[in-house]
Amino acid sequence: MSAPDALLAADPVLTKVAGPGSPFEIGEREGLRQFVAAPPDLNLLIESARRFGTRTCVVDFDSAGTERRMSYDQVFAWRDQLVPILHIARGDRVAIAMRNRSEWLVAFLAVIKGGGVAVLVNSRGSGPELLAMLEDVDPAVVLADSERAAAIREAGFTGRVLDLTKPFDAEELARRAGNAAPDAGLAKATDPCAILFTSGTTGRVKGAVLSHRNVITGLMTTQMSGMIVLGNMAAQMGTTTEALIAQMPQQASLLVYPLFHISGLGSGFLSPFLGGGKVVIMRRWDAEEAARLIAAEQISMFSAVPTMLWDILHRARIDGTSLSSLRNIGCGGQALPVNLVEEVHALCPHAQIGTGYGMTECSGAIAQAVGPEFMARPAAAGRRLSMVDVRIEGPDGAILPPGETGEIVVRGAQVMLGYWNRPEETTAVLTPDGWLRTGDVGLVDEDGYVFIVDRKKDMVISGGENIYCAEVERVLGTIPGLTECAAFGLPDERLGERLVAVVIAPDIDEAGVIEWVASHLARYKAPTRVAVTTTPLPRNALGKVDKIALRKLWPTLSGEQ
Template structure:
């Protein structure tokens, strides 16, 4: 292992980073932190996300988004063009403040414009998993009962076929000219300014039951998450300036426009926040990938001079492999981040070897917390590369034991958090909300970990029975429910195994007399998103091992996997 990663203490780097944080969050700063009602807040934060969005008009003719239309032709739009398109869409939505508007599309420019229009019109953006099957998407729509669905042609067809009867606008097709003229001519009522506690967006997540739930995020939640990301960027800039013996202002004046490659799905909190809104609000260029392709990603990094690339380890390995094999240039990259799962140490070393000029970072967060809970970039990350990040200034983090007792430094228990980023609750799920959110605002993450003396968070295990494969959350309970519908099946279990490229891969063991491995995989893939199907299935006649409570013992199953699967 390199000297860079051998030293896991680096107290001088932690102290230096703390000094930069103090300057960035000090009095008079845009990121000045205060306290109200027991919560840490950004003093200068507006109450309404649309007010932040409007501030980006100042970037005018600067390139805002690079995308490819349905025919595969490249298109570039400036900030002026994106705002013009958004303003044209607002009256067509025909909604009032507080109305829920679902967005069901692949990553594309229309998705960005749709979200901006919903915020301008005062709606609540419901972010639907575009990778889900028609019935899965229908279940989400029926749960929130949106006033209108903004979709692409593929999702429009899928939800109609699944039985959705509500209003749908296919934004990938031209609007009827008469309808456009009539709507535009109508004087839309002023949506006014939202209250900080008004709902802003609903993002879907699951839990140990595997049933999707809509996490309701307020304007304050989303804005705090966004500003925390922006603050992190300013801290990185401050650290870089200190290393170079200059000021952040002087360094910013010399830097070209930031260009980021958007690879996370926009319905994920990471895609919405760090992938789209954060660079948008900073005047950056967002280059959209609709689906991952290492060759295309390498081409875009070089052609668009991508400076910020945040991805899951799988994607980083792909890009690094390309660079090793054919000399793909990564010289433009200045910030490389990883989300979805921890960065393997060997991957960190490989990134540093090929991109020594880039700041490397990682983070830990969740949908219910509007993004990051802990983050570390550059010197902070290198000080503890095995950690999930350092707890952010806006979030309180504590560790609780089995009986709810607060544990001390270095002790392992459930990670529990509180802050202005924490969701209001799950849409129409009061019991499930009460199970994770206390009356005084503490959110039980379901993750097991510890916090060290410098505030670094280490994830030890997950209480949730969940697999993170290629950055996608796959809930075993959801897969097992689908497996349970196979005719003749008597027992089943889905679980994760380590995988160098994917982080984890999902496998399953079933007792079913009339189906083989390929049939089981096809059964799941036809009823859930394809990535939720197990990569391997062992079909057996032997009863599955169970623990003292009668539950399937997945620890024992993992040990038996080589024997059951023949791997």
């Protein structure tokens, strides 16, 4: 029995959704499970959304704060107008540096249509951080909003920049349309599609290169998981999946994840877009505004970090705003506290709660659990998804049995091509036969649930943002007079974790240290507290700062109890 056949035989629900002849039929190619009907080019999937025509596609606010609504027809018209202005060829890299807004969505669609590779720049970065990312990939053009365009120029970028928040001259549009680049044709499945930046233990950003097949597999896996959930719901209600879908109103999702994150790009934008959903974009997180939008726009899907879930539930308790439209509430990156799950159930009794575990290098989720599956193992990060192979390896590389703890290693058609211009770092995480070392320590139980125990990477997840301690420590090390420093995370009920630091620096105080980091990196990467000391930091036998000991010393060093 082949791997796909064995997989389907083990799960009758999956058999209905992914069996022979279905849109999600699973086959084996090049030793990997793949979707038989998947197109080679992401743009072919995008084009399929034209069928939604006059249906509302996006709701957001322009630079002046005015609400705007666009249909699928209007979004495609805007995209088609932008493509010739880009004047790019197959494989050209095009950077997108904007906050979450309609222009970002249109920019991405246009880059893919034009045959380019979308380089998703962290819009929250400082000017120098933005410049470092741009210089790394050498883009043919940068698509920006006014704020990012100014920051890039001030940092010294001399390449081509288009500010999409300013209207183009009609004559320029006509001239570009008449002198458009040749049609890019279809991409090959293994062609680069997007580059998303991530950090490692060195604290230096690197671009994960995702192919068209990677991104499409990630998206179709998410869609298939949704169909499985609907299939289970239909069975419980004594109806068919088709009948259930026909009765459902248009799905509406509230986009709060940054679009330069894989969660924002995939589950926040492309997945609802391809399903004909309405994407409602917030300019910035505000619990009161989020509650208003959920009620006004009848938001049915809301995926956020625990911090935001706590905020929205607290706001609903205070002002009585209805959250009754919510049908799917998701959370990823951090485990959901039991009391948060109970609060969600109390205020949103009809909503399915879910969680997931994934990473940029895997084009999205590796494990996921929704509804009853989630409630069966609420402490898990999710259940291994059918398109991904997951194994646990010991320190010696030996494959460990279910229930034993080691490094989580994964393989599948959604695993990245590698890191842009980083062959050594690529080799360090990707084996010759395609297994990706995640750097996360965990276990997989007998039922396929994945549990995260620890991270090999020295990283803090605060409010859903990844903060790499090595990056912060490198900036701390530039403070004049500083002799020692260490950054690490502490548990925080609201943020999940908060970043703190201990420094030996005689000529600067806590506020000065925080501002120093905030002025050199994105502000969210600055420590929330800093303990300035004259005592040498504890070190282990290898001479490295002992952060376990520092955490124990933190109450004494900081005065926090």
